[in-house]
Amino acid sequence: MPKGGQKLYLGGDLGATNLRVAVVAEDGEIRIAERIALEDRTPSAVAAEMAKLMRQVLEESGQSFETVAGVGVGVAGQIAGESGLVLVGPNLGWRDVLFGALLEREIGRRPRIVNDLSAAAWGESRVGAARGATDLVLVFVGSGVGGGLVLGGRLHEGAGGIAGEVGHVKIQPGGLPCGCGERGCIEAYVGGHNIARRLRELCEAGKGKAILAAAGGDPEELSGAALEEAAEAGDPEAIELRGEMGRQLGWVVGNLVTVLNPQKLILGGGVLFGMPGLLRETTDWIHRIAGRQQLQQVSILAPALGDDAGLIGAALLAHG
Amino acid sequence: MPKGGQKLYLGGDLGATNLRVAVVAEDGEIRIAERIALEDRTPSAVAAEMAKLMRQVLEESGQSFETVAGVGVGVAGQIAGESGLVLVGPNLGWRDVLFGALLEREIGRRPRIVNDLSAAAWGESRVGAARGATDLVLVFVGSGVGGGLVLGGRLHEGAGGIAGEVGHVKIQPGGLPCGCGERGCIEAYVGGHNIARRLRELCEAGKGKAILAAAGGDPEELSGAALEEAAEAGDPEAIELRGEMGRQLGWVVGNLVTVLNPQKLILGGGVLFGMPGLLRETTDWIHRIAGRQQLQQVSILAPALGDDAGLIGAALLAHG
Numbered sequence: 001m002p003k004g005g006q007k008l009y010l011g012g013d014l015g016a017t018n019l020r021v022a023v024v025a026e027d028g029e030i031r032i033a034e035r036i037a038l039e040d041r042t043p044s045a046v047a048a049e050m051a052k053l054m055r056q057v058l059e060e061s062g063q064s065f066e067t068v069a070g071v072g073v074g075v076a077g078q079i080a081g082e083s084g085l086v087l088v089g090p091n092l093g094w095r096d097v098l099f100g101a102l103l104e105r106e107i108g109r110r111p112r113i114v115n116d117l118s119a120a121a122w123g124e125s126r127v128g129a130a131r132g133a134t135d136l137v138l139v140f141v142g143s144g145v146g147g148g149l150v151l152g153g154r155l156h157e158g159a160g161g162i163a164g165e166v167g168h169v170k171i172q173p174g175g176l177p178c179g180c181g182e183r184g185c186i187e188a189y190v191g192g193h194n195i196a197r198r199l200r201e202l203c204e205a206g207k208g209k210a211i212l213a214a215a216g217g218d219p220e221e222l223s224g225a226a227l228e229e230a231a232e233a234g235d236p237e238a239i240e241l242r243g244e245m246g247r248q249l250g251w252v253v254g255n256l257v258t259v260l261n262p263q264k265l266i267l268g269g270g271v272l273f274g275m276p277g278l279l280r281e282t283t284d285w286i287h288r289i290a291g292r293q294q295l296q297q298v299s300i301l302a303p304a305l306g307d308d309a310g311l312i313g314a315a316l317l318a319h320g
Numbered sequence: 321m322p323k324g325g326q327k328l329y330l331g332g333d334l335g336a337t338n339l340r341v342a343v344v345a346e347d348g349e350i351r352i353a354e355r356i357a358l359e360d361r362t363p364s365a366v367a368a369e370m371a372k373l374m375r376q377v378l379e380e381s382g383q384s385f386e387t388v389a390g391v392g393v394g395v396a397g398q399i400a401g402e403s404g405l406v407l408v409g410p411n412l413g414w415r416d417v418l419f420g421a422l423l424e425r426e427i428g429r430r431p432r433i434v435n436d437l438s439a440a441a442w443g444e445s446r447v448g449a450a451r452g453a454t455d456l457v458l459v460f461v462g463s464g465v466g467g468g469l470v471l472g473g474r475l476h477e478g479a480g481g482i483a484g485e486v487g488h489v490k491i492q493p494g495g496l497p498c499g500c501g502e503r504g505c506i507e508a509y510v511g512g513h514n515i516a517r518r519l520r521e522l523c524e525a526g527k528g529k530a531i532l533a534a535a536g537g538d539p540e541e542l543s544g545a546a547l548e549e550a551a552e553a554g555d556p557e558a559i560e561l562r563g564e565m566g567r568q569l570g571w572v573v574g575n576l577v578t579v580l581n582p583q584k585l586i587l588g589g590g591v592l593f594g595m596p597g598l599l600r601e602t603t604d605w606i607h608r609i610a611g612r613q614q615l616q617q618v619s620i621l622a623p624a625l626g627d628d629a630g631l632i633g634a635a636l637l638a639h640g
Contacts, residue, residue, distance in 0.1 A: 078613060087613060088613075134479075135478055135479050135483075147579070149579075149580075151471050151472065151476050152471065152472060152474050152476060154472050156471050156472060156580070157581070158455055158580060158581025158582065158614075158617075159454075159455050159581050159582055159583035159617045159618065160581055160613060160614070160616075160617040161581070162581050162611070162613055162614060162617075163455075163579065163580055163581035164579065164581075165578055165579060165581075165611060165614075166579060168578050168611050169575045169578055169579060170571070170574070170575060170578075170609050173567075173571075173608070180611075182611075182612070247493075251490070252575075254490070255489045255490060255572075255575075256579065258485055258488050258489055258490075259467070259469075259483065259484065259485060259486060259489060259576065260476070260478060260483055261477070261478025261479050261480055261481070261482050261483035261484075261485075262478065262479055263479035288493070289490050291482075291485060291488050291500075291502075292502070293398060293407060293408075293480060293482055294478075294480070294482065294485075296480075297478075297479045297480040297482075298479065
C-alpha cells in the first residue's frame with residue numbers, strides 16, 4: 001500500500017549517458033531512485049536495463065508493477081504523441097524506435113513515453129518552480145537546446161507530439177550545421193556541444209587565446225565554462241562571443257514570450273547553470289525582445305527540481 | 321425559441337472601420353447580420369452603437385438578450401483575459417478601456433470580449449477550414465499582422481489574455497518602427513499600412529518606378545497590390561522586395577510551426593489575399609524554416625469563413 005495514502009508512480013529518464021528510474025509519490029517526492037551509466041544503446045538492451053532497474057526500485061520500496069498507479073519515461077528525443085514511438089533520439093542514435101512497446105514487453109505494463117523536457121516542464125509546473133502556473137515555457141540549454149510547454153494547465157505536445165522544440169528554431173538561413181541535419185538552428189549556436197566546436201574552430205584559426213588559456217591550453221577542454229571564465233576576466237573576444245550567444249538565445253525565447261504570453265519562464269540546463277554571464281545576457285535580451293505587456297506578466301525563474309525534473313514529471317504524467 | 325433546436329448566440333466584431341453584429345447558430349450559421357461604419361470611436365459611443373445594432377438583429381430574428389445563449393465580441397486589440405478590458409486598441413485609439421462593462425451597461429448582459437483574431441481562430445477551428453483540429457495556428461496579414469492559437473482543442477489566451485501576438489514577433493533589433501511603439505516587429509515589415517509607407521519611402525528616394533507606375537503614378541495609391549502587380553510583371557526591385565517580405569514572414573511563421581507543432585496553419589487577411597505571390601513566397605519560406613517532422617504534420621490552408629470568422633468565433637466563444 002502507498003505510504004501516507006499517496007498514489008505512487010514509477011518514473012524513468014533516459015538521457016544521453018545515464019538511465020535513471022524512481023518511485024515518485026503524487027506530491028512529487030522521490031521515494032527511491034537509482035541510476036546507471038548507459039553502455040549498450042541498442043533499444044532492446046536499453047529496455048531490458050531499464051526494466052531491471054525498475055524492478056530493483058520497486059522491490060526496495062515494497063511495490064510492484066501492479067501496485068504503482070502508472071509508469072512514465074522521459075526520453076531525450078522526438079516522441080510521436082502517446083504511441084511510445086521515438087522518432088529521433090539523436091544522442092542515443094535512435095530513429096523510429098518503438099521504445100514504449102519494447103519496455104511494455106519487459107515490464108508487462110504500458111508506459112507513457114514523453115520527451116524529457118516536456119516531462120521536466122510538467123514536473124516544474126506541478127511540484128517545482130512554476131507550481132500552480134497554467135502557462136509555462138521551459139528552455140534548457142545543455143549539450144543541446146530543448147524546451148517544454150505547459151499551456152492552459154496541460155502539457156502541449158502538438159499534432160505529432162513534438163511541440164516545444166525550441167532548439168530547432170532557426171535563427172540564420174543556411175547558418176551553422178545542427179545535429180538535426182538542418183542549418184541555422186539556435187542549438188547550433190548555443191548548445192554545449194556546439195559551443196565547444198565553435199571554440200575549437202576559433203582557436204584553430206589562431207584566435208581566442210584567452211579562452212584557450214582558460215581551458216588550460218587544451219583544445220579538447222574548450223567549453224562554455226572556459227568561455228565564461230575568459231569573459232568574466234575581461235577578454236574582449238570572449239565577451240563579444242558570449243554577448244552574441246545571449247542575443248541569439250534571448251531573441252528566440254523573447255519572441256516565444258510574446259506569442260505564448262506565459263506566466264512563468266524557466267531557464268535552465270547545464271550550460272546556463274555553468275555560465276551565469278550567459279544567463280544574464282540572455283535575460284537582458286529577453287527584456288529587449290519580448291512585448292512589454294507580456295514581460296510584465298511573466299516571471300523568469302531557475303528550475304527548482306534540478307536533474308530530477310524530468311524523472312518526476314514523467315512519473316506524474318504516467319497513465320493511471 | 322431557437323429554430324431547429326439549435327442554441328443561438330449573439331456575436332459582435334469591432335474592427336478599425338466597421339462594427340458588425342450577428343445572430344449565430346451553434347453550428348456556426350449566421351442567421352442574420354448587420355454592419356455599420358464606425359464614426360465616433362469614443363468607447364461609450366461605440367458601446368451604444370453596438371447595443372443598438374444588437375437590438376436590431378435580435379428583433380429581426382425574433383430573439384432578445386434573454387433568449388440567446390451568450391454574447392461574444394471580437395475587438396481588434398489586446399484584451400486582458402476574460403475581464404472585458406481592452407488594454408490597447410491601436411486602430412480605435414483605445415487604451416485601458418473597460419469595453420465589456422460599457423457594453424454590459426447597455427445590454428444588461430455580460431458579454432465575452434476577445435481579441436478578433438483569437439475569435440477568428442476559434443471560428444475556423446470549430447466550423448471553418450480547421451474544423452475538428454485540436455492544434456491550429458492562424459496568421460492574418462491585413463493592415464496589421466495578427467494571430468490566434470487553438471492548442472489542445474482550446475483557445476490559448478495566455479497568462480494575461482494576449483497570446484497569439486504574431487505581429488509583434490521581432491525580426492530585427494532596432495529595426496523599422498512599429499505601430500505598437502517598439503521596433504523591428506514583423507508587422508512593421510509586412511503589415512498593409514507599413515507596406516504602403518515603405519513603398520512611399522522607396523519612391524521618395526527615387527526608386528521603385530515600376531511599382532509607382534502600377535499605382536497609377538500616385539504615391540498615395542502605393543500598396544501591396546501595386547507591389548504585387550509590378551513583381552508579377554517582372555520588375556526586379558518589386559520581386560526582390562516581395563521576396564524579402566515572404567522570407568521575413570515565412571521565417572516567423574515557420575519557427576512557430578516548429579515550436580507549436582500544429583495540425584493546421586491558416587494564412588489569411590487582406591494583404592495575403594490580394595498578393596498571391598507573397599503568399600507563395602511565404603509558404604516557400606515556411607517549408608525552408610520549419611522542422612521537417614512538423615512540416616509533414618501540418619496542413620497549410622486558406623481561411624474558409626472569410627470576413628465572418630471573427631464574428632462567428634466570438635459568438636461561439638460567448639459565455640453560456
